[in-house]
Amino acid sequence: MENMYRNPFKAPDAGNTGDPFVMRYDGRYYLYFSAGGFFSMGKMTHDLHCWRSDNLVDWTYLGVACKLPDIIGGYAPEVIYNKGKFYMCTSPHGNGHFILEASKPEGPYKQVTGRFGQRIDGSFFIDDDGRSYFYRAEGNGINFHTMSDPKTVDLPGTPIGESCLNGWTEGPMVLRHGGKYFLTYTGNHLLSKCYKVAYSVSDSSPVSGYTNMKNRVVLAEVGDDFHALGHSSSALAPDMDGAYIIYHTYELVKEPHHRSMNVDRLFFNGSRMYANTIWWDQEKPSLADYSVRGTDELAGSEKDGEKLLLTKKPTPAIYTAEINVNAKGGDFELVYAGGKGRITVNDRTVRVSEGGKVLAIGELPSNIVMRSNNSYRFTRHHDGKMLLMLNNNQEFLKWNSSCKGGKIGFSLLPENAAVGFVGFSSYSDGSSDKFVTKAVPGRMDAVHAVEDHAKLACIENGRDIYCVKATVGSVFTFPINVKADGLYTVCAHVRQADAGVRVDVNGRELVAAAPTAYDRDGSAKVLLGRVKLCGGLGKLVVRAGCDFVIDSFELAEAEDVEKLTLVEDGRLCHDADIFGWKGRGSMISKEVGYSCSENDGFVYVGGHGWTDYRTDAHMTGYMNSTGSCEFMFRMQKESYFGSQPARAGYGYSVRIGCGSISLIEWNYGEKILVNYTLDDCGRFEHDVSVVAKGQKIAVSVDGKELFSYDIPMGNVSGRAGLRVTGECFGVQSMKITPV
Incomplete structure (x- = not known):
């Protein structure tokens, strides 16, 4: 086990290791945390400290990097090497930034500016031409500033619009890779279980030209054992070819609450960047040959x-x-x-x-x-x-x-x-991505198979990515790291699959019908079936049984849909997770049925591995009243926190309000996919059915199908749920049945 490690972990003598920043210099890595994460003689100090490593995992404590009175309680220190010196930015207690200077990575750092404000989470970047930039947090997304010299941040800043996570966005960093600029950032609140890292990408500039891919989220987990992933930095891999992302998790379930450090591999495919979080044993990063x-x-x-x-x-x-x-x-x-x-x-x-x-x-x-x-x-x-x-x-x-x-x-x-x-x-141009283990559950792009397949240039949201043209007999081998023994669903992201998809996965034949629809880029997701895997390190071998274009494979823990009654006679009658500002008291029984206690409440049931199922409910509402009932399905990464968007999850819902019914995509924000008018008056009641099968979502009201909608690249699995807002809506009954 000497070559293995496990997230989360702590550096020696480190305590609450929040906002980890790693700088690579002269073939080694230097680590800094927010103040308050170091223990000396059993007591926590509020200075800034430094550690060093050769492999991003095994760290040696170097000492105090800064002990200046004005810098006590420094948030999120970051360091850059510029003009032969090391420059640190930090925002003590979140009250505006200072810049400091040192002749060595470990310090000691001295002040070279006064406090110049600009919120928190400052980050430096030097472009190819030597120009310097400063980035920081803001409510409208990440803001950038030009720098006239290493000690001067030009004011005011300018927002990078594409970087906003529908609210407060923090923890920026720009990573230069493959001729592109990848801007990572975090939102919305560190106390949310779905504190997460996302990215935007630009070909032209570190401060402009950014756009977002279909899935810009790099890190997000909400399980009780691993959650609240955020404030990342990124560094060149020890093999000098790939890259790693370094971030913290915040333990919010068990006492004492604390932040710990994590290191995971980044993968690149043209303009796409992704990571698979691993919180079980994994291999340490490979060193130079x-x-x-x-x-x-x-x-x-x-x-x-x-x-x-x-x-x-x-x-x-x-x-x-x-x-x-x-x-x-x-x-x-x-x-x-x-x-x-x-x-x-x-x-x-x-x-x-x-x-x-x-x-x-x-x-x-x-x-x-x-x-x-x-x-x-x-x-x-x-x-x-x-x-x-x-x-x-x-x-x-x-x-x-x-x-x-x-x-x-x-x-x-x-x-x-x-x-x-x-x-x-012995790696170049990202070739090491092929040989690094991929997490299961997780995803793996076809171009990251061990075999040297010819790359097929494709477009996603107007940006370049690469797929592979699979023909009969094509083999895709992936080194994998499986969380635990068990059954896993296999989903394929495909193009040009009008004859369906047939593959052999580790000796098991899996088949999917042709997609019923493709998105504007010609992409679709198909659910292939289940495969049994052993926990730990191994291989996933996929052999194509027909011709199609493959973008990526996704594997998730399989779960059978349970037939259950969630609400009966206006009362909750099944174990469920209840979210809202009053905790489990956020949902109660009222005259209108099972409803929110004060304006907003959520109920979730089932597993994230649930695939095809239907929801049947009888709901009540009053005309000319505010509020609605929403029936959620295929929901992933759901959470609740006051300082984040209300539709906090990734999935879908059918919302019924006064006079209308809508199909909504949740993405820690919302996108209305369908809106349909209902002829309601006074007190009204409706029988509502939502069927999610394959790519198709069908919605019926009072026994009549109102609409169906194909979601080519949507979630193929996820939890079911109920959300009620306002004072005059409720559910008398709600049942879930596999289809």
Whole structure:
């Protein structure tokens, strides 16, 4: 079990580890928490502290990073390396930001600004051109500020509209990956069980051009054993190819309430980013295949009369390598492919050459200081394209290379130069995503199968993603980490599946009929069936039995729909979860039936694995009164908290109010899919039936079908429920039956 870890966990000597931020520098990771999370001699302190790790999981405490009086109680410290210094931003007690400076990641940090306000959760980003930006929390979404220098945040800020989570949105960070900008953020309240992380993506700029994918939520769980996931940061993986997301969970069920740290893998597919939360044993992040520190472990050699200082092992043909060096202002030259390729740094000009031919040239951006340590990371893709990245994942130079693998190192290095981390891995351009285990329950994109399938360019919400054209006999193998022994439903996100979908999953044949509808991007979800899996590490092997385009597979814990009576004679008659501001007292029996006690109440029943079922109810209301009855179905990630949208879940409901009936999509907000007029007057009663089967939702009132609606990419499973608002609506009976 030495190579395993389990979320959530704590760093040594850490207590309440909220708002974890991780910075990678010189091949190592540095960790900071909000103040109040460190214990010294059994007592909690309110200073800022720092830890260090090589793998994001095993941490060593380095000491107090900042103990200044004005910074006591600092919220959400974040650090960036800029112009040879380390800059921290934090908002003590949430009362506005300070910027601090240090010469080492662990500090000590000193103030370089006064308090300049701007709410909480400040975050830095440096773009490819060296320009700096500052991001922070706000009620209308994440706001950004330009920075004229590392110590100056320009005011006022500007909102990034697409980043709003229908209310207060916090915890921003920008991750540069694959030529795109991924902005992550959290909402709406840390005390909600569905405190969650979402993202927007831009091709053009770190502050504009952002749009959202169909599912922008990266992290969300509401179970009693794992919930309230939020305030994340992201970091380059130890293999230098992938990325990890670091976040906290807030224990809200058991005493004492506290926040703990979690680390999970991120996966990328064009403009799509996703993560599968794992709170059972999982493998630690893989390290670089080869790494050293300093020049002692590098080997001297001579080629054509030229002295080289090289790694003792060669890179493979496809690789990512990194060299950290402080040349103390002198010129130096990096080599790759055993010396066939050169990266020459002369003053601030960088030239890439092979065989004496210059392939790329550029001037270092303004954030790079030559008398300090800098990172030069270069990667060779399968098609021979190479990319040079600088500190903070800045994309710098691109070129086509005829060189393949070989040793890396130096051909020119000043005598007083200091060399840091030197290493490489056998991954490039996100190829490591194929070999990292995927969680079950969870999702896995087809392009992340171990096999090298040809990618099919597709569109989702106007943005690029990649699918795979499956033909008879195509195999998709995924390394998986299964939560527990049991049955799991298998759902496929497909395109061009008009003949249906037939697959073999770990030896079991699963079949789905052709989708009844596709969305505007030509996508649909189909439920294939169930497969039995053993808990722990293993493989999921999917063999196609027909031709179709596959986007992704999703697996969830299977549950049989239970035939039950939830309400009878206006009274609750089955165990259920009741939400509302009065807790279980939020729903009571009244003259109109089972209803809310004061304006709003929720009841949930059943399992998140429930698939096809119908709800039959008899409801009562009064014309010209405010309020409604809503019958929820296929609900996922449901929660209740006063400071978040009322429709707090992902699923659907049929709402009946005065004179109308609506089909509504819940997404911690709402989208009305269908609205139908009812001819009501005075006191009215209706028999309401909602049938969810496959992609189709059918709604009947008083024995007559009013409408049916296809939801091509909707939830295929989820809980049932009831919501009542106002004082004059109630339910006399409500039954749920499998179909």
